Amino acid sequence: MxxxxxxxxxxxxxxxxxxxxxxxxxxxxxxxxxxxxxxxxxxxxxxxxxxxxxxxxxxxxxxxxxxxxxxxxxxxxxxxxxGPDAEPNGSVRVAGFATAVRTSLLPVVASLAVSHPRVRVLVREHEPAEVRALLNADEADLGLVYDYNLAPAEDDPVLWSTSLWSSRWGLGVPDDYGPPAAATGSSATGSSADVFARHRTHAWIGNSRNTADERVIAVLASIAGFRARITHQADSLDLVQDLIAAGLGVGLLPVSQPTRPGVRLLPLDSPPVELRAYAVARHGRRDWPPLALVAGLLLTAPGPDSPASR
The missing domain is CATH 1.10.10.10 (Winged helix-like DNA-binding domain superfamily/Winged helix DNA-binding domain)
Structure with a gap:
């Protein structure tokens, strides 16, 4: 009827x-x-x-x-x-990678509990390819994804995207791989390709659920004139550090994350390696009031390199 x-x-x-x-x-x-x-x-x-x-x-x-x-x-x-002028109300299903959830989304959730208690955020931790699949299957409303400046993601015409923040990354190596950082200084490390070249014979650690890290490693290794041997894969950055400390390889790590004993972080300056975070949603969903509210708050939320997140 x-x-x-x-x-x-x-x-x-x-x-x-x-x-x-x-x-x-x-x-x-x-x-x-x-x-x-x-x-x-x-x-x-x-x-x-x-x-x-x-x-x-x-x-x-x-x-x-x-x-x-x-x-x-x-x-x-x-x-x-x-409607677009409605008071935000409802559950927003957010799927995203751990760093963005931890540093950006959780402060937003805490803020919403005070300012908009009728908006609930349901969180799922996923890597970018998984996030996009969930959005396309209508199993998530908002996604938090990333790429690297040296490995940009392809545009998805189905999804709307907005930039959130960027974060510098370096190369994590065992503490006994050469002189300590204080003795070398960032200026003594040379270009990113030079840093990679000095570790051409080592095993490398990639991401088990996303290929972006391996693409960055491949690009810089190619500039340095070798092909990196990806021997281990891990999704958890803590596990990556454990593998490095155990002498099983070297791998990319965020500059903002403290290194554990046995791990030293070498800067990658020329070219820099930057992880870039984005909020994504299906076209037509971005004006739904609860989603628009969460996405807007994420634009002002801290990233991992900001003082507020340390």
Whole structure:
């Protein structure tokens, strides 16, 4: 049953004449008559009967008018609840990588608990390819993804994207691979390719759930004139540090994260290695008030390199 027809029946119950319904809804009396007749055909029972020169609702018509009043009110409430000017309300399913969830999303969740308690954020930790798959399958509303300046992600025409922050990365090596950082200084390390070249014979550690790290390693190794041997893969940055400290290889690490004993971080300056974080959502979803609110707050949330996140 069409909402418009139900609205006409509800108004007929309230106003008592088709002419009054037509005037209220800005249509013609014949249109009101036709739409109520169509509604009667849909329900399989008469909804109105003659009452002198006017009409009145049958018992079935009165009962359906009660339902119609409730349905029309519910539809209007739903429209106001989800429209672009509505007060944010509902659950926003966010899928994203751990660093963005930890440093940017969790402060937003804490803020929402005070400013917009009717907005709930449901969190799932995933790597970028997994996030995009969840968005495309409508299993997430908002995604937090990343790429690197040396390994940019391809544009997805289905998704809207906005930049959040960037973070510098270096090369994590065991502490006994050469002189300590204090003795060399960042200026003594040379270009990023030079840093890579000095570790050409070592095993390298990649990401087990995303290829972006390996692409950056491949680019800089190629500039340095060798092909890196990816021997180990780990998703957890803590585990990457454990592998490095155990002497099992070298790998990319964020400059903002403290290194554990046994791990030294070499700067990669020329070219720099930068992880770039983005918020992504399907086109057409970005104006949904709860999602727009969360995405807007993420734009002002700290990144891992900001003082507020340390």
């Amino acid at each position: 069409e909402t418009r027809r139900l609205e006409m029946l509800a108004e007929l119950s309230r106003l008592g004449s088709m002419r009054a319904v037509a005037e209220t809804l800005g249509t013609t009396t014949s249109t009101v008559s036709q739409q109520i007749a169509a509604l009667a055909q849909e329900t399989g029972t008469p909804l109105i009967e003659p009452d002198g020169r006017r009409v009145r609702l049958t018992p079935a018509g009165r009962r359906l008018a009660e339902h119609a009043t409730a349905i029309v009110a519910a539809v209007e409430a739903a429209r106001l609840d989800v």
